Amino acid sequence: MGSTGVRIAIDAMGGDHAPAEIVAGAVRAGEELGVTVLLVGDPQQIEAALPPKTNLAQVEIVPAEEAIAMDEEPLNAVRRKRKASINVAMDLVKQQQADAVFSAGHSGAAMASALLRLGRLPGIDRPAIGTVFPTIKAGKPVLILDVGANVDCRPKFLEQFAVMGSAYSQYVLGTPEPKVGLLNIGEEDTKGNEVxxxxxxxxxxxxxxSFIGNAEGRDVLSGDFDVIVCDGFVGNVLLKFAEAVGGVILQILREELPQGLHGQIGTALLKPNLKRIKQRMDHAEHGGALLLGVDGVCLIGHGSSQAPSVFNAIRMAKEAVDNQVLQRLRTQYQALERESG
Amino acid sequence: MGSTGVRIAIDAMGGDHAPAEIVAGAVRAGEELGVTVLLVGDPQQIEAALPPKTNLAQVEIVPAEEAIAMDEEPLNAVRRKRKASINVAMDLVKQQQADAVFSAGHSGAAMASALLRLGRLPGIDRPAIGTVFPTIKAGKPVLILDVGANVDCRPKFLEQFAVMGSAYSQYVLGTPEPKVGLLNIGEEDTKGNEVxxxxxxxxxxxxxxSFIGNAEGRDVLSGDFDVIVCDGFVGNVLLKFAEAVGGVILQILREELPQGLHGQIGTALLKPNLKRIKQRMDHAEHGGALLLGVDGVCLIGHGSSQAPSVFNAIRMAKEAVDNQVLQRLRTQYQALERESG
Structure with a gap:
């Protein structure tokens, strides 16, 4: 499939800055990546959010009557609000009118909607949420999964996460032979909890x-691993800690760097470099989280997503579609099922 | 007990830089904190490591014939090498010739030796390792436990960790009414895995x-909690990640700050401030880990401990002794047992 044909359904009503930032990021993706974006939600609000000179050839508006709020119980809300924007967006994928879906709304609702409307890939017990961390090696990110969908995991779930993560690393992030690690408390085979x-x-x-062994906490950002699997409890703690630690360090820099006269001059001279450092540590640059294991390409954005994150997530969705990740995963799972008999 | 009477047994042979750095830190503690340090190990090596003008009034050397190497299986080694320095140091506490023990050697061996020689406090199922993290609020650290002793925890272990952590936060770190949190994946009571x-x-x-609720990964460094409890698996992953992330950020700073002419001048001007930032993020400043739940005050240092870490750990041990943490814990546990009994 040529990239001009890729169509991405966008939950325009989901997220703290919806619809304005969602629409802005999606329109930019339409213009720069050549994808068609299907903006799902309240047509009036979406039209009001379109930037003045939007190229409408790459944009379609799909009406949805409702939206799911951040504080709703996800499964109930997804079932009750059949015409909510996230459900309508998923249906577009189900009906093959879109190739992928993006939402920065209630992530539990996105997951519930994907499970109910798209279903799981054959051979997968539990979908997982994967997220990309920058590492100490520039241009060599690591995909961590699960970061929150499954708080209690059986060992075979972690194995399935590894197979899915490996495929995404290879076909979305472009890693030739992804090195897979298991998050653990020691290098040795004999270390760890029962799972x-x-x-x-x-x-x-x-x-x-390509499983290369256990990854300790200190190895997460080393760049030695391309994919690291863990249960959703430890993954979620790690993700939220990592997101916060960047802010903590920036605050320490802001407090300590401008101390004294030399400090003030030095800090002024370093302004552009400090901005670049902030970008390098910024999670948003690395796009949305991947919902892996459902029968469709689903990207989930942070609730606080602004236009650049939306754009990056759509780029990841396009990569996944262009590189036929789902088709490849289906084949691999079939092989896995044959193996396990 | 007056502080002049505090006696700390030091495993002089444990650690990557033993005995030189261990002895140097211990001797400094003897001089500056007024404690008596009992240096346990090979007398010849210890004497050779004593700084030239050591005040011998505060130093005793206790011979031990063997030492446990980092790669030995801890329980076997502790049982087989009865006269190893860590065992002799623990025996000094057991025989009330010392009030506390410090080791930067094999932490598993220190734990095994403490369990075998000192035993557990009444009411405690499993000892835990607690470590102090700096937070975004200067001077307001958070005690995290367990960071590695128990990879599979039952809910009541976590409760015991909370009681022990609270006592240490109050009587060693000087927090008037420690706020306790449970490491979890959401704020709501209904979030989390089964445990x-x-x-x-x-x-x-x-x-x-004073339990104030769940602490998410993003709350660990916020300074809103004084004690955070978790199982040793997630705690260990978090600790090792946190230790590594400081280095990662410093490397990014080293790469990006001196870019361009302005960058080079600015970085030169900021040298003293950058050094202070490094110190503020440095784990060593915050001393050793606490082994909580054994019937003795035990401090465990990082294998890479140098003199300043050793000094800080000994200071923490002295605080624990001066403030009668063990006696207070015994009383609390007795109350706990009466309640649950």
Missing amino acids: ALRAHQLLKENTQI | ALRAHQLLKENTQI
Whole structure:
């Protein structure tokens, strides 16, 4: 499929800055990436949010009557509000009118909607949320999953996460042979809690991935791993800690750098460099989280997503579609099912 | 007990830089804190490591024939090498010839030795390792436990960690009424894995602590919590990630700050301020980890400990002794046992 044909359904009503920032990021993606964006939500609000000179050839508006608020219980809300923007967007994928979906709204609702409307890929017990962290090696991110969908995991779930993560790393992030690690508390095979010990064994025996062993907390940002699997409890704690720590360090820099006269002059001279550092540590630059294991390409943005994050997430969605990640995963899972009999 | 009477047993042979850095830090503590340090290990090596003008009034050397190496299986080594420096140091506490013990050697061996020689405090199922993190609020650290001793925890272990952590925060770190949090993936009571859900309930009902609710990954460094409890798996991942992230940020600063002519001049001007930032993020400034739940005051140093870390750990040990943490914990546990009994 040529890239001009890629169509991405956007939940225009989801997120703290919806619809303005969502529409702005999506329109830019339409213009710069050559995708068609299907903006799902209240047509009046969406039209009001369109930038003045929007090229309408790349934009379609799909009406949806309702939206799901951040404080609603996800499964109930998704079931009750059948015409909510997230449901309508998922239906577009289900009906093959779109190739992928993006939402910065209630992530639990996006997950519930994807499960109910698209279903799981064959061979997958539980979908996982994967997120991309920058590492110490520039241009060499690491995909961590699960970061919150499954707080209690069985070892075989972690194995499935590894297979899915490996495919995404290869076909979306462009890693030739992704090195997979298991998040654990030591390097040795014998380290870890009960789930990690059994998962280690399964990963070692799996021939579809390049499992290189346990990854400790200190290895997450080393760039030595391309994919790191963990349960959604530890993954979520790690993600939120990592997101916050950037802000903590920036605050320490802001407090300490301008101390004294030399400090003030030095800080003024370094302004452009400090801005670049902020960008390099900024999570938003690295796009949305991937919902892996459902039968469709789904990207989930942070609730606080602004236009640049939306743009990056749509770029990731396009990569996934262009590189036929879903089709490849289906094939791999079929092989996995044959293997396990 | 007056502070002049505090005696600390030091495993002089444990750690990457033993005995030189261990002895240097201990001797400084003897001089500046008025404690007596009992240096346990090979007398010849220890004497050779004593700084030239050491005040020998504050230093005793206690011979030990062996030492436990970093790669030995801890429980076996502790049992087999009965006269290893860590065992001799623990025995000094057991025989009330010392009030506390410090080791930067094999932490698993220190834990095994403490369990075998000192035993557990009444009412405690599992000892935990607690470590102090700096937070965004200067001078307001947070004690995290467990960071590695127990990879699979039952809810009541987490409750015991909270009681012990609270006592240490109050009587060692000087927090008037420590705010306790449960590391979890959301603020709401209904969030978390099975263990966290049940632990939340126990913590809420415990009247001996000030439990203020769940702490997410983003809250760890916020300064809003004084004590955060978690199982040793997630705690260890978090600790190692946090230790590494400081280095990652410093490397990014080193790469990006001196870019361009303005960058080079600015960086030169900022040299003293950057050094202060490095110190503020440095884990070593905050001393050793606490081994909580054994019947003795035990401080565990990082294998890479140098003299300043050793000094800080000894200061923490002295605080714990001066403030009778163990005696207070015994009383609290007795109350806890009466309550649950």
